[in-house]
Structures are given as structure tokens and as C-alpha cells.
Amino acid sequence: MKYTPNSPAIVEDMLRSAGFNSLDELFSDVPEAIRLDRKLKLGPGRSEIELTRELKGLAAKNLNTEDYPCFLGAGAYDHYIPAAIDQLLLRSEFYTAYTPYQAEINQGILQSIFEYQSMICMLTGMDVANASMYDGGSALAEACVLACANSKGKKVLLPDTVHPEYQQILQTYAISGKMEIVIVPSTAGVCDLEKMISLIDEDTACVVIQQPNFFGHLEEVEKLADAVHRNKGFLVMAVDPISLAILKPPADVGADIVVGEGQALGNSLSFGGPYLGFFAATKKFLRRLPGRIVGQTTDTEGRRAFVLTLQAREQHIRREKANSNICSNQALNALAATMYLTLIGSTGLQAIAVRCHQLAVYAARELEKAGLKLKYKAPFFREFAVLLDDPARANRRLLENGIIGGYELEDAMLLAFTEKRTGAEIDQLVAVLGGEA
Amino acid sequence: MEVPKDLLYTTEHEWIRVEGEQVYLGITDYAQDQLGDIVFVELPELETEVITGDAIAVVESVKAVSSVYSPVSGTVVESNIELEDLPELLNEEPYSNHIAVINISDPDELEDLMSPADYEAFCAEQE
Amino acid sequence: MSKLIFEKNLKGSNSFTLPPADIPEVDITSSIPASFLRETAPALPDISEVEAVRHFVDLSHRAYGVDNGFYPLGSCTMKYSPKINEWAARLPGFTSIHPYQSVETVQGAMELLYNMQNMLAEITGMDAVTLQPAAGAHGEMTGVMIIKAYHQGRNDQGRTKMMVPDSAHGTNPATANVVGYDVVEVKSNRRGLVDLEDLKSKMSPEIAGLMLTNPNTLGLFEEEIQDIAAVVHDGGGLLYYDGANLNAVMGISRPGDMGFDVVHLNLHKTFSTPHGGGGPGSGPVGVKSYLADYLPVPMVDKKDDKYIFVYDRPLSIGKVKNFYGNFGVIVKAYAYILALGAEGIKDAAQQAVLNANYLRQHLKKDYHIPFDRLCKHEFVATAKRQVDENGVITLDIAKRLTDYGFHPPTVYFPLIVKEALMIEPTETETRERLDDFLQAMASIAEEARNHPEIVTNAPHNAVITRVDEVTAARKPVVKWEDDS
Structure with missing residues (x-):
């Protein structure tokens, strides 16, 4: 396939009209020594029919969650996506547009982002939200960068109940030398409050807490918030947006910056991306947030209008003084999230959150009845770990029985539940895992 | 472009008015014109110890951002909090609205600043 | 004016339902302590499906994508996004796979990633590629982290500065700062290229490297790239290629043959994946062999006919993102590269450069072209004549272009050119479309001469007139407030 539409005759005409004799002449400014004197080793171009064969073939080699019930979570969740979302996302005015720099011809995209920001504020209770980040992990890293840039200290404290990949991403971002990451061992699957509070000092820029945490359990946040605020640091929370339908909004427990993985809101699993990170904060950070922000204003005739605003924060203006370099974000994924929250609504989101929790509670009880033990006892939302001698073997057996099992920990399996799961599927899961007890 | 005769200037387009041991610091007409509509001013915290050349404030317009550098060493004794709500004052009357007041520790540093005539010549070069 | 979704609330109209539960529906307060629970539900919209669908369709009517028309946004490479790629990325075997599934169950996805790493290495002349970064800026950050890790790994601790040309996009200096480097700006010479003498004078044992786009942001090829590479390498620095162009x-x-050590690509520019109104993108990073150990984990490798993730890489910078990258975007770019093949890829570059030179040649009748010579895929024009003669500025021309049905070029960038209009037509446009654009630009120049107010008051055909950006930034309103 080629997507270059001009015929050879037209190309000839254009060359002459532009003052050139050949296509090669267009590259006369590229020194001979660095010109590629051979064809790229990519093979010949494919027709659409060949492409469909080849890609279908690759896709068919993957077991997918449409065919196999999936109990994996750990940061990406197999939620139902209303059919309307994909149809709407295929409106190519949305998906083939660039960032809406020209406000007058992109009011639709700008308004959708404004609506997205508003919904993220509704869920988290925070004052402001940006137009999205890459994903949950990188959003958390940027939240800590923001905290450090607005604090005298540079210590970032977090319990090891934060997602291990988030921990790793934070460590990677710390190569800047502007953050010092301190990971604090947890007890019984939740943050060790006493130890954590004892480590907070005036060099602490922020404390990070994930709610629910990586193991699915609920963390006591308020005391941490008080302690870090007393030392003029910030509380950064990473949250599961589905849980916010029933759990206290982060603003109510003292969070200063709230981030999270937004995939669960209407975005497919897609082997890990593209997802979206959401990013919200208190008013204090409005002019410091990373990324794009849409604001409401008026046009010259006084009509309501939307526009990219507070751009003096961003890299294209602030250049070497910018604390974040983000430009492209995950706008289309944020649009999917906006559509999801619109189509599901408050009652729908609550029903989903409650169902996820009830399924998890049911599974926990049935596993215990089958003689298995949960790794930790703390209250959980929709995910928990069950102790197993050989989680990898258990997963292989599940797969033989047509089930995609959970996330393998050293001595346990982390199981996640979405509204797509049923009691019958859980009974099957328990039957297989029960044999492992 | 207005360049009042009773002030001193810097190459960063700041004006300085000396009152005893204190200096009032603001941005010049030229600076506000180059920035365009100013939308936000980040003011220095009180009691901040500064040395010459420290960035002590940030002025943001819609399409640009500019640091304000301290022309002297000393201590910030006042920030013009009126600018928090009315940043446009820097556009409207740049010389009547200071950003900060600094208590100077070394009056000799004032000798490095530009006279109105020098500053006018400097701006002409920038064009 | 269209209502916000929150203003269309009609209590009780949402009809989303779950299937009946086949488990006991216990009260959540029996398993979650009340101290964790919220008292009131979040105030999301309550709206029927049909009204929700109409709302978003209505929003789409007030947006402009490549499928609506010509989009010559310089530096953004707004080429056509082939529809087969959208189809491919929506196959359930790609959308419905969990990132933590065991590798045996996702061999097709792994194969695709493995092949993609190799194809991008071939295209860039690099030895190893990571697909993890989510966007161009993210790839840049990853690349510069690798440079930092390399110097640290050699115990070369004094390199605290990164060089960036004055024509660079703001992301370059921002990236350098984010990774903890001070920025040293390198001047452009009168020809719009890196000033080699300035570069030499600034190269020192404190310099970690130089970040460069080639062709640069003026659309000009850095003809002295081999000398530039020699200066940086001889001084112990590394050369970073910003793949935007x-x-x-x-x-x-x-880039690998030009002497670059690290490169990032923008799959959402060069490899046709749609921009999505601001993302998602994908920013793979390629490096030469001596930097391969620093790439993020995991890498995809092939062992005994099986594709595997390799995590055991002790020198790796770590991870910059969850999981393995924007897989769904990578699928689209993969389909694009397969579709074009070796010859199609080269053809795309040639036609992109032809289209740009064609526009440049014919636009100069009415517009000032500051570097008027052979350009690559884009060039910079300015509104100098219109400003001087008619008081019409670049922004006015951009807004007026929308009345003619075109997306405007990138404006006021690069910063080293006043009143810049940065024009990148891409290879997927017909001559006819380019001629229409030239005609519109000529008409606007004519209007500027005879009826400047038509241009300065533009747009006239949009759903709104120009917006008050000043009030938006002075008194920010960034979310909906319920006034009722």
C-alpha cells in the first residue's frame, strides 16, 4: 500500500515547477557519506489483504479475555466497555486531530477535555485536574517531581505497598538528582504508619500512598496526611478510579496531589497501553501542574469558549525552566474515560464498584472454605492475595481449565475482580485453586 | 517607550528605585511591552535572603514567561501582593507598581546599575 | 453554543445496568469499615445513552482532524492515518490481552514487539530499541537518562550540562532540565544551521551531549552533521537525535549513520498513527550497541523460537512507564511499516520533501521566506511583508486560513524567526490540495493588502470568534461548577 497520491507524471511536473530535475536532487544537501546506499531491510510493501492476514495471524496467537475469564489486575482491569464508546472514538474529527491549539476550530475537543477535568475533580474531590498524563506510574512520578519542586526537601517516602512498577518508575525518574526515594517496609499488607510517620522530617517533600494499595487493601491515610502536613510536605495519592465511587474522595483524607491509572474507565487492556494517567491537585498547584489544561473563557462576542490555558507552565514556553517536559498526553484515552463516565453515570459507577467488591468478598470466602488462606487480613476493595505454594503452577492449571489466573507473588496469587466476572466463574477458579491447597 | 529619569535599570529590563537602605524593584515599560498581557506574577517570599542575580520572581504572560532577577544582595522585606489579583497593573503602570522591596546589604552594588540614558541606549540596541 | 454534559443532566435517565448477580449481594458496610466510605456519590452526569451519543457527536462536529482537510502543522507531521491500522489495533487478540498474562499466552503480541524493535533499529541505523516511552517527550527523557547513566557508568561525573540549539523545540531544554542537566544554548548561523564555531567553543568536559533535530526546525538539513558529531564525540559527549523530523x-x-548515539521516534508523526486530539503517541528510543545495556526493562527477545521478556539487565535505567509501551499505537505503526515496505518508506520521505519544496517555491510570491533554499519536509515562511505593509500578523493569517477550510501551520515557532509560519504539508497530499492551499494563502495576502480587517477579525466562519486567552489565564476556570 502507498498513501502518496501524486502520479509519476504529476511528480515530474511538480519537480520542474519547484525548480528540480529529479527526486534525488531534493536530497543534494545530504552528504554522500551518510546516504543509505541500499534499500532498508523491511521487505516489500503489503496489500491490505496481506496485511489483514498477517495481523490477524499475530492477534490469533494471543489468548484474549473475551474468550477466557481473567482474574488479573495489578494495575490494569478487565472492565466492560460500553459499545457506544468505540463507535464514538472512531469519529475521525476526534482521533485524527492534533492538540487543539487553534481554539476556534477545535471547540469540541477543548470542551471534552474541560468535561474530563471536571469529572476527575468530581471523583477525587480535588480543585483542579490536567488534561491527562501517560499512565498511572508516570503520573505518580510527575506528582513527586511537582511536590519536590514546591518543597524545600527532596525526600519522597513511600510504603512498599505501592505498585512495584510505580516504585521502579519513581526510582528511574530520580536519576535527575532532584528526588530521593525512600521505600518503607510495610506490615501485614498495609503501610506501617508508625514507622512511616517517624521518618517524616523537614526534608520530606511528600509521602506517597496508593489506595487501595497494590495488594488490594485499604490504607489509613488521614494520620499520614496530618504528619506530612505538619512538616510542610505534601500527601500524594495514587488511586483506582472505580473505587472512588464508594471510597472517600482523596480530598477528604488530606491529599494534596492525586494521580491514578485511568485505564479502568472505558479503555481496553491492550497489553498495557495506551492508557491514561489522571492528575489532580489542590488549588495551590494550579499554576504548577504538568501537562495541558483547558480553561473556560469567552470569545470576542461574549460567548462561552474553551481554550488551552496557563501555558506559561509548559515546556514550549518555559523551556529549560520547565519542571515537566510532557507535550503529547493521552487525549483520546481521556476522551474514552469521559464517555465512559457519561454513559455509566454515578449510579452505574457505584453499581460496578459494589459488584467488584461483592465478587471479591465472595471469592475470598469460597477460597477459605476450600482450605486456602488469604495472605493479608486487612479490608480490601476488589483485589486480594491468596497464599499458594507454587503460584506459577496454579496459573498453569487454571489456564488448562480455560481461566487466566492472577498476578504471581512469591508465595501467593493476587486476584482481581471486575463486574464482568460471575459467581460461576469464581466457583471454577476456586475448584482449581482448591486442588492446590 | 517610557524611561523615567529618577530610576536605575538593569540589562534584564528591571527598574530600581533607591530609598535609603531599601530598593524598590519592578519591570520596565519595555519589558511589559515585550511580554504582552501579564497574567500572573509569582512573588518572592518575605525574609528571603538574596544575592545579586538570584531569580526572585516570575512574570507570566499568555505566551511568555520571564524571571525577575535581584539586582542587589539583601533581604526581601516586601512583596507587592496587590499583583496577585491584579497582574495587569504591571502592564498598565509598570513604574508605579513594584514587585518587591529589598533591604540592601551592599550599597556599592548600586554602582553596577544602568542610568536612564544607558538603559535607553541598551533598549535601542535590542531592536 | 453547546451545553456542557453536566447541563444536560436529567435525573433518572441513565439506564446502564449490570446483569443480575449470581452471588450474595452483601452490604459493603459489612466488609469495608465506614471510615473508608464516601457519604455522597460523585456528581457525574445522569444522561440517557442516546443523549450521550448525540453530545459527543455534536462535539466531533466542532473539531478538525486530518480527515477533514489539509493540516500543514509544522513539526507535527499530520499525514493521513490509514484506516486498516485502526482495524488492526481493534482486533480482540490485541485489545483484550492483559499485560501480565504469561508470555506463552501472548506470543503474537511479543512477536509484533520484537519485529518492531528490529524494524525501527533498521530504519534509524541503531543497534537496540525500546518501545516503552509513551510519547516523543517521554522518549527524549528516556534517551537523555540513558546518556546520564552512560556517563555515570564510566564514572565521568563532571558532565552536568546538555547542549541544545537555539532553534530547538522547547521540549529539548525542558527534557535536559527534567533529567537534571543545565542547558547550554548553541547558536544558529546565518544559514539557519548549527554554528560549528559556537559549538566548538562550548564543547567541554562539562558537556554530556548535544540534542539535535535533523533536519532542524527550519526544515533544513544539517549539512555539517559529521563535523558536529566529531566535535561532540571528541569532547567525550554523546549526540542525541530528536526524531520529530x-x-x-x-x-x-x-541517524545512526550520521553519527547519532541515541534517537527517539514519534510513531504518531513519522509512522502515521493518529494524534488523537493530543495523544496517545508512542516514543521508541534506539541506541548504539555501547548504550544498549542502559535501555529500560523489559526488553523483548527471542530464544529458541519463543519470545520472552528480559528483566535481568543490571545497568538499565529502570522503567519510565508501566508495562511495555503504548502497545495499541505500536500495532498501528507496525501495520504502516509493513504496508509501505522499504520502497514505500523512502517514497514517503521523497514525496514529503517534494511537497514542501513545491509549496515553498510558490508561496514566496506573497510571503517572506527567510531561508529560501532547498528544504526538507517543512519550511518556515513569515508574515513580515504583511506586518510591515498592512499590520496583519501571523496569528491573523492563521485564523483566516480556517475560514478557507484549512488547519493553520504551526505559528510563532521556531523562536529564532519572527512571525513564523512553519509549514509541513506531508507526503499524503495531492498537488490539487496543495494548489488550493496556495490559492488561499494568495487570497489572504490580497485581503491583507486591500481589506486587512477581514484578516485581522478572522475567523468569520467558525462557531466562535477569537477567544479571550488573557482572562482565561488571569482568572482560570478549569472545571464546571454547579451554580444551581
């Missing part, structure tokens, strides 16, 4: 030279000259 790779579309101009792919299949013709490779």
Missing part, C-alpha cells in the same frame, strides 16, 4: 529522511539517510 525523521519523516524527511527515512530510507535516505539514517
Whole structure:
């Protein structure tokens, strides 16, 4: 396939009209020594029919969650996506547009982002939200960068109940030398409050807490918030947006910056991306947030209008003084999230959150009845770990029985539940895992 | 472009008015014109110890951002909090609205600043 | 004016339902302590499906994408996004796979990633590629982290500064700062290229490297790239390639052969994946062999006919993102590269450069072209004549172009050119479309001469007139407030 539409005759005409004799002449400014004197080793171009064969073939080699019930979570969740979302996302005015720099011809995209920001504020209770980040992990890293840039200290404290990949991403971002990451061992699957509070000092820029945490359990946040605020640091929370339908909004427990993985809101699993990170904060950070922000204003005739605003924060203006370099974000994924929250609504989101929790509670009880033990006892939302001698073997057996099992920990399996799961599927899961007890 | 005769200037387009041991610091007409509509001013915290050349404030317009550098060493004794709500004052009357007041520790540093005539010549070069 | 979704609330109209539960529906307060629970539900919209669908369709009517028309946004490579790629990325075997599934169950996805790593290495002339970064800026950050890790790994601790040309996009200096480097700006010479003498004078044992786009942001090829590379390498630094403009030279000259050590690509520019109104993108990073150990984990490898993730890489910078990258975007770019093949890739670059030179040649009748010579995939024009003669500025021309049905070029960038209009037509436009654009630009120049108010008051055909950006930034309103 080629997507270059001009015929050879037209190309000839254009060359002459532009003052050139050949296509090669267009590259006369590229020194001979660095010109590629051979064809790229990519093979010949494919027709659409060949492409469909080849890609279908690759896709068919993957077991997918449409065919196999999936109990994996750990940061990406197999939620139902209303059919309307994909149809709407295929409106190519949305998906083939660039960032809406020209406000007058992109009011639709700008308004959708404004609506997205508003919904993220509704869920988290925070004052402001940006137009999205890459994903949950990188959003958390940027939240800590923001905290450090607005604090005298540079210590970032977090319990090891934060997602291990988030921990790793934070460590990677710390190569800047502007953050010092301190990971604090947890007890019984939740943050060790006493130890954590004892480590907070005036060099602490922020404390990070994930709610629910990586193991699915609920963390006591308020005391941490008080302690870090007393030392003029910030509380950064990473949250599961589905849980916010029933759990206290982060603003109510003292969070200063709230981030999270937004995939669960209407975005497919897609082997890990593209997802979206959401990013919200208190008013204090409005002019410091990373990324794009849409604001409401008026046009010259006084009509309501939307526009990219507070751009003096961003890299294209602030250049070497910018604390974040983000430009492209995950706008289309944020649009999917906006559509999801619109189509599901408050009652729908609550029903989903409650169902996820009830399924998890049911599974926990049935596993215990089958003689298995949960790794930790703390209250959980929709995910928990069950102790197993050989989680990898258990997963292989599940797969033989047509089930995609959970996330393998050293001595346990982390199981996640979405509204797509049923009691019958859980009974099957328990039957297989029960044999492992 | 207005360049009042009773002030001193810097190459960063700041004006300085000396009152005893204190200096009032603001941005010049030229600076506000180059920035365009100013939308936000980040003011220095009180009691901040500064040395010459420290960035002590940030002025943001819609399409640009500019640091304000301290022309002297000393201590910030006042920030013009009126600018928090009315940043446009820097556009409207740049010389009547200071950003900060600094208590100077070394009056000799004032000798490095530009006279109105020098500053006018400097701006002409920038064009 | 269209209502916000929150203003269309009609209590009780949402009809989303779950299937009946086949488990006991216990009260959540029996398993979650009340101290964790919220008292009131979040105030999301309550709206029927049909009204929700109409709302978003209505929003789409007030948006403008490549499928609506010509989009010559310089530096953004707004080429056509082939529809087969959208189809491919929506196959359930790609959308419905969990990132933590065991590798045996996702061999097709792994194979695709493995092949993609190799194809991008071939296109860029690099030895190893990571697909993890989510966007161009993210790839840049990853690349510069690798440079930092490399110097640290050699115990070369004094390199605290990164060089960036004055024509660079703001992301370059921002990236350097984010990774903890001070920025040293390198001047452009009168020809719009890196000033080699200035570069030499600034190269020192404190310099970690130089970040460069080639062709640069003026659309000009850095002809002295080999000398530039020699200066940086001889001084112990590394050369970073910002892949924003790779579309101009792919299949013709490779960054790896030019002397670059690290490169990031923008799959959402060069490899046709749609921009999505601001994302998602994908920003793979390629490196030469001596930097491969620093790439993020995991890498995809092939062992005994099986694709595997390799995590045991002790020198790796770590992870910059969850999981393995924007897989769904990578699928689309993969389909694009397969569709074009070796010859199609080169053809795309040639046609992109032809289209740009064609526009440049014919636009200069009415517009000032500051560097009027052979350009690559884009060039910079200015509104100098219109400003001087008619008081019409670049912004006015941009807004007026929308009345003619075109997306405006990138404006006021690069910063080293006043009143810049940065024009990148891409290879997927017909001559006819380019001629229409030239005609519109000529008409606007004519209007500027005879009826400047038509241009300065533009747009006239949009759903709104120009917006008050000043009030938006002075008194920010960034979310909906319920006034009722």
C-alpha cells in the first residue's frame, strides 16, 4: 500500500515547477557519506489483504479475555466497555486531530477535555485536574517531581505497598538528582504508619500512598496526611478510579496531589497501553501542574469558549525552566474515560464498584472454605492475595481449565475482580485453586 | 517607550528605585511591552535572603514567561501582593507598581546599575 | 453554543445496568469499615445513552482532524492515518490481552514487539530499541537518562550540562532540565544551521551531549552533521537525535549513520498513527550497541523460537512507564511499516520533501521566506511583508486560513524567526490540495493588502470568534461548577 497520491507524471511536473530535475536532487544537501546506499531491510510493501492476514495471524496467537475469564489486575482491569464508546472514538474529527491549539476550530475537543477535568475533580474531590498524563506510574512520578519542586526537601517516602512498577518508575525518574526515594517496609499488607510517620522530617517533600494499595487493601491515610502536613510536605495519592465511587474522595483524607491509572474507565487492556494517567491537585498547584489544561473563557462576542490555558507552565514556553517536559498526553484515552463516565453515570459507577467488591468478598470466602488462606487480613476493595505454594503452577492449571489466573507473588496469587466476572466463574477458579491447597 | 529619569535599570529590563537602605524593584515599560498581557506574577517570599542575580520572581504572560532577577544582595522585606489579583497593573503602570522591596546589604552594588540614558541606549540596541 | 454534559443532566435517565448477580449481594458496610466510605456519590452526569451519543457527536462536529482537510502543522507531521491500522489495533487478540498474562499466552503480541524493535533499529541505523516511552517527550527523557547513566557508568561525573540549539523545540531544554542537566544554548548561523564555531567553543568536559533535530526546525538539513558529531564525540559527549523530523529522511539517510548515539521516534508523526486530539503517541528510543545495556526493562527477545521478556539487565535505567509501551499505537505503526515496505518508506520521505519544496517555491510570491533554499519536509515562511505593509500578523493569517477550510501551520515557532509560519504539508497530499492551499494563502495576502480587517477579525466562519486567552489565564476556570 502507498498513501502518496501524486502520479509519476504529476511528480515530474511538480519537480520542474519547484525548480528540480529529479527526486534525488531534493536530497543534494545530504552528504554522500551518510546516504543509505541500499534499500532498508523491511521487505516489500503489503496489500491490505496481506496485511489483514498477517495481523490477524499475530492477534490469533494471543489468548484474549473475551474468550477466557481473567482474574488479573495489578494495575490494569478487565472492565466492560460500553459499545457506544468505540463507535464514538472512531469519529475521525476526534482521533485524527492534533492538540487543539487553534481554539476556534477545535471547540469540541477543548470542551471534552474541560468535561474530563471536571469529572476527575468530581471523583477525587480535588480543585483542579490536567488534561491527562501517560499512565498511572508516570503520573505518580510527575506528582513527586511537582511536590519536590514546591518543597524545600527532596525526600519522597513511600510504603512498599505501592505498585512495584510505580516504585521502579519513581526510582528511574530520580536519576535527575532532584528526588530521593525512600521505600518503607510495610506490615501485614498495609503501610506501617508508625514507622512511616517517624521518618517524616523537614526534608520530606511528600509521602506517597496508593489506595487501595497494590495488594488490594485499604490504607489509613488521614494520620499520614496530618504528619506530612505538619512538616510542610505534601500527601500524594495514587488511586483506582472505580473505587472512588464508594471510597472517600482523596480530598477528604488530606491529599494534596492525586494521580491514578485511568485505564479502568472505558479503555481496553491492550497489553498495557495506551492508557491514561489522571492528575489532580489542590488549588495551590494550579499554576504548577504538568501537562495541558483547558480553561473556560469567552470569545470576542461574549460567548462561552474553551481554550488551552496557563501555558506559561509548559515546556514550549518555559523551556529549560520547565519542571515537566510532557507535550503529547493521552487525549483520546481521556476522551474514552469521559464517555465512559457519561454513559455509566454515578449510579452505574457505584453499581460496578459494589459488584467488584461483592465478587471479591465472595471469592475470598469460597477460597477459605476450600482450605486456602488469604495472605493479608486487612479490608480490601476488589483485589486480594491468596497464599499458594507454587503460584506459577496454579496459573498453569487454571489456564488448562480455560481461566487466566492472577498476578504471581512469591508465595501467593493476587486476584482481581471486575463486574464482568460471575459467581460461576469464581466457583471454577476456586475448584482449581482448591486442588492446590 | 517610557524611561523615567529618577530610576536605575538593569540589562534584564528591571527598574530600581533607591530609598535609603531599601530598593524598590519592578519591570520596565519595555519589558511589559515585550511580554504582552501579564497574567500572573509569582512573588518572592518575605525574609528571603538574596544575592545579586538570584531569580526572585516570575512574570507570566499568555505566551511568555520571564524571571525577575535581584539586582542587589539583601533581604526581601516586601512583596507587592496587590499583583496577585491584579497582574495587569504591571502592564498598565509598570513604574508605579513594584514587585518587591529589598533591604540592601551592599550599597556599592548600586554602582553596577544602568542610568536612564544607558538603559535607553541598551533598549535601542535590542531592536 | 453547546451545553456542557453536566447541563444536560436529567435525573433518572441513565439506564446502564449490570446483569443480575449470581452471588450474595452483601452490604459493603459489612466488609469495608465506614471510615473508608464516601457519604455522597460523585456528581457525574445522569444522561440517557442516546443523549450521550448525540453530545459527543455534536462535539466531533466542532473539531478538525486530518480527515477533514489539509493540516500543514509544522513539526507535527499530520499525514493521513490509514484506516486498516485502526482495524488492526481493534482486533480482540490485541485489545483484550492483559499485560501480565504469561508470555506463552501472548506470543503474537511479543512477536509484533520484537519485529518492531528490529524494524525501527533498521530504519534509524541503531543497534537496540525500546518501545516503552509513551510519547516523543517521554522518549527524549528516556534517551537523555540513558546518556546520564552512560556517563555515570564510566564514572565521568563532571558532565552536568546538555547542549541544545537555539532553534530547538522547547521540549529539548525542558527534557535536559527534567533529567537534571543545565542547558547550554548553541547558536544558529546565518544559514539557519548549527554554528560549528559556537559549538566548538562550548564543547567541554562539562558537556554530556548535544540534542539535535535533523533536519532542524527550519526544515533544513544539517549539512555539517559529521563535523558536529566529531566535535561532540571528541569532547567525550554523546549526540542525541530528536526524531520529530525523521519523516524527511527515512530510507535516505539514517541517524545512526550520521553519527547519532541515541534517537527517539514519534510513531504518531513519522509512522502515521493518529494524534488523537493530543495523544496517545508512542516514543521508541534506539541506541548504539555501547548504550544498549542502559535501555529500560523489559526488553523483548527471542530464544529458541519463543519470545520472552528480559528483566535481568543490571545497568538499565529502570522503567519510565508501566508495562511495555503504548502497545495499541505500536500495532498501528507496525501495520504502516509493513504496508509501505522499504520502497514505500523512502517514497514517503521523497514525496514529503517534494511537497514542501513545491509549496515553498510558490508561496514566496506573497510571503517572506527567510531561508529560501532547498528544504526538507517543512519550511518556515513569515508574515513580515504583511506586518510591515498592512499590520496583519501571523496569528491573523492563521485564523483566516480556517475560514478557507484549512488547519493553520504551526505559528510563532521556531523562536529564532519572527512571525513564523512553519509549514509541513506531508507526503499524503495531492498537488490539487496543495494548489488550493496556495490559492488561499494568495487570497489572504490580497485581503491583507486591500481589506486587512477581514484578516485581522478572522475567523468569520467558525462557531466562535477569537477567544479571550488573557482572562482565561488571569482568572482560570478549569472545571464546571454547579451554580444551581
